[in-house]
Amino acid sequence: MVSAAGGRTPALLPCGGGFDLVKGSGGGPPDLLSVTTQVALPPGRVDFGPVTPTALRRLSNGDVFPGFSRSHDGGKVIELEAVSKLYRTGPIKVHALSAVDLTIDEGDLVAIMGPSGSGKSTMMNILGCLDVPTSGKYMLNGIDVSRVKENRLAEIRNQQIGFVFQSFNLIARTSAVRNVELPLVYAGVSQRNRRARARAALERVGLGDRQNHMPNELSGGQQQRVAIARALVTDPAMILADEPTGNLDSASTVEIMRLLVELNETGRTVVLITHEAEVAAFAKRVIDLRDGKIVRDVRNGVRSGVGSER
Ligand SMILES: Nc1ncnc2c1ncn2[C@@H]1O[C@H](COP(=O)(O)OP(=O)(O)OP(=O)(O)O)[C@@H](O)[C@H]1O
Ligand SMILES: [Mg+2]
Helix, strand or coil: CCCCCCCCCCCEEECCCCCEEECCHHHCCCCEEECCCCCCCCCCCCCCCCCCHHHHHHHHHCCCCCCCCCCCCCCEEEEEEEEEEEEEECCEEEEEEEEEEEEEECCCEEEEECCCCCCHHHHHHHHCCCCCCCEEEEEECCEECCCCCHHHHHHHHHHHEEEEECCCCCCCCCCHHHHHHHHHHHCCCCHHHHHHHHHHHHHHCCCHHHCCCCHHHCCHHHHHHHHHHHHHCCCCCEEEEECCCCCCCHHHHHHHHHHHHHHHHCCCEEEEECCCHHHHCCCCEEEEEECCEEEEEEECCCCCCCCCCC
16 A cells, blocks of 8 residues: 555655656556646756766766755755644544654754654654644745645645655556656656656666666566655655665665665765664664654764665
């Protein structure tokens, strides 16, 4: 079952870059595309002219295309101030998040952990602009998103966030390169440049030789790489990954986490939810939630997961 934020199953599955997947009827895989917003990418990041083979090599090395290599300006990507989420079901009130303060710096790699019911999905929904807090303030990349209307929220979501889901959410019967290209179609990037950028994104995730494969011709780990390429291709402010290794075996888990670490090392901010300590060990910072509150917030001195096989 597809889950956009670790539990509930909204009809729309945001993928960033100006498009959302609409869940197929009967609980099947997503199969329809809906253009929820025709957004342009942030200024200076939409198009960068013809791509020569040399430029393409540099793109995939991460030193030209800003989507693969972000410069650190020391800014805050996320600032939550006293963010609360109260659910009312009849007479019962549940404080899913209670006055949470949290700042995430540009370029950080953060794992959010916690037991069932601790508020992880609620936090992801809010961070991903899928939901708004009951009270408190949420600044995403300098934009106050705590009170904006849904259509504007969809636009911000599509411009600022690349989503990676436990269940990959690739379009069936559509090649890897077409899957990666889709956000750029809806962002209005020219055909030639979006194909070049999608190819470069696939090269970047190590799938240069699988561009024309359909999702069902790829392993789980490879499908998740395609999903990461799709999340990257629009140059979002952060990648938000909801249990990105939840459906993978341990070897693919290490592969995917190494890739996220590499992307983070070239400046990409990554926030992920995980239940697994082995996955959290790859993060620079680990946040534990209990009953809607942050009870632990630690920096990993050394990323113990890097370079170690499980
Ligand atoms: N739509 C809702 N209406 C009412 N209560 C809700 C709703 N969504 C979540 N809750 C409650 O809010 C609390 C936090 O839920 P949340 O889904 O964020 O937990 P979680 O940490 O993601 O758990 P899990 O690991 O099981 O996915 C829970 O007590 C849950 O019952
Ligand atoms: Mg959850």
